[in-house]
Amino acid sequence: MPFTLPIGSKAPEFCLAGVDGKVYTWNSFVDVPIVVLFFTCNHCPYVTGSDEVTRATALKYPQVKFVGISSNDANQYEEDAFCRMVERMGELQFPWIYLYDETQEVAKAYGALKTPHFFVFDKARTLVYCGRGIDSPREPKNSTCNDLDNALRDITSQKVVHIPVTEPIGCTIKWKCPSVVESCDLDLS
16 A cells, blocks of 8 residues: 555645745744645646635635645646646636645655645644545535545544545546666666
8 A cells, every 4th residue: 555644643844836936834834723735736637626625615714724735747747837837826716825846755755645635734733634625526516525624624623533534536646757777776887
């Protein structure tokens, strides 16, 4: 089974450029009680299908900061290039910060598996929820459960998240291909 950050883990550090021209770290959110960090992108139909549900959830919880991160290799999907991220945010005006993980190190540290994949951290930056937003992100009209909303309702009510882990549903992260030398043990002598 692939690695994903376990519940109860501390949030790994990051330092990433945002589409707003600023650079963000965890210190950027020091006064925010709850942060939803989610791995997303521009092209995935599971993301684009559920973006408006994510928007509605973000607007429902003004005390929660939503931070989207795109880690996809733009060489595989041009739509996921940083300039396209800027364009998409300008066009759609999502209520979250949108960051670019060009090296993919942040996605690896968190164990991001899909787009979208949500990680909810409390004030101590401890992971309290990990998984999907809704159970039908490609076709939200067929959704019967908003797991992210349920988790946020629990945590904002000072309750333990009753379902802390769900299976993310979406496209896989588009990982960069390693070079031949990096991927093989070649004796070049």
